[in-house]
Amino acid sequence: MEPTIYEAVGGYDALVRLAHAWHQRCLADPVASHPFGHPGQHPDHLARLATYWAEALGGPADYSAAMGDESHVERLHAGNGEHHDLDERAIACFEAALGDADLPDDPRLHATLAAYFRWGTGLMARHPDSPDDVPAGLALPHWSWDGPVTT
Numbered sequence: 015m016e017p018t019i020y021e022a023v024g025g026y027d028a029l030v031r032l033a034h035a036w037h038q039r040c041l042a043d044p045v046a047s048h049p050f051g052h053p054g055q056h057p058d059h060l061a062r063l064a065t066y067w068a069e070a071l072g073g074p075a076d077y078s079a080a081m082g083d084e085s086h087v088e089r090l091h092a093g094n095g096e097h098h099d100l101d102e103r104a105i106a107c108f109e110a111a112l113g114d115a116d117l118p119d120d121p122r123l124h125a126t127l128a129a130y131f132r133w134g135t136g137l138m139a140r141h142p143d144s145p146d147d148v149p150a151g152l153a154l155p156h157w158s159w160d161g162p163v164t165t
């Protein structure tokens with residue numbers, strides 16, 4: 015059977031490296047650094063982000079089991095107005111981070127991860143007006159080698 019994206023990238027540890035690399039790229043960017051570094055953000059942000067990505071990419075469902083659902087995550091990102099420039103900068107930082115994180119040198123894997131992140135950024139931007147607009151009980155969305163998983 016074909017490996018999951020989670021397996022192909024190298025599992026949780028590889029996704030933690032990717033989360034760190036993305037965060038470093040964002041912090042170094044004049045636009046993408048703005049959302050980060052405010053007081054009150056979760057101290058385990060990068061581990062939680064990697065756990066979320068693991069689940070979305072075919073790994074264990076630990077985020078949903080222990081941390082939250084999609085509604086929780088989208089509420090964290092909601093209510094900041096439209097911010098297309100920020101989103102594009104964050105996507106560019108992610109694409110650069112793919113080269114920083116010591117991942118398998120596999121162009122299909124890199125393209126799949128980049129497509130996932132672009133899609134995910136769109137999901138996070140769905141509720142610009144208020145976190146109250148995010149419906150309750152959303153399931154964490156999954157991404158496959160063929161794009162979004164629809165159940």
Ligand code: HEM
Nearest residue numbers: 049050054055056062063066087090100101104134135138
């Ligand atoms: C424009 C792009 C993005 C920006 C600027 C951004 C920013 C942030 C910030 C500032 C936090 C910390 C929130 C807090 O603790 O108060 C956060 C948490 C998080 N973000 Fe994003 N994010 C972006 C895209 C994404 C994408 C594409 C995903 C998933 C595919 C994602 C998943 C998460 C998760 C899982 C958390 C942690 C939630 C938790 O603490 O349980 N983010 N993000």
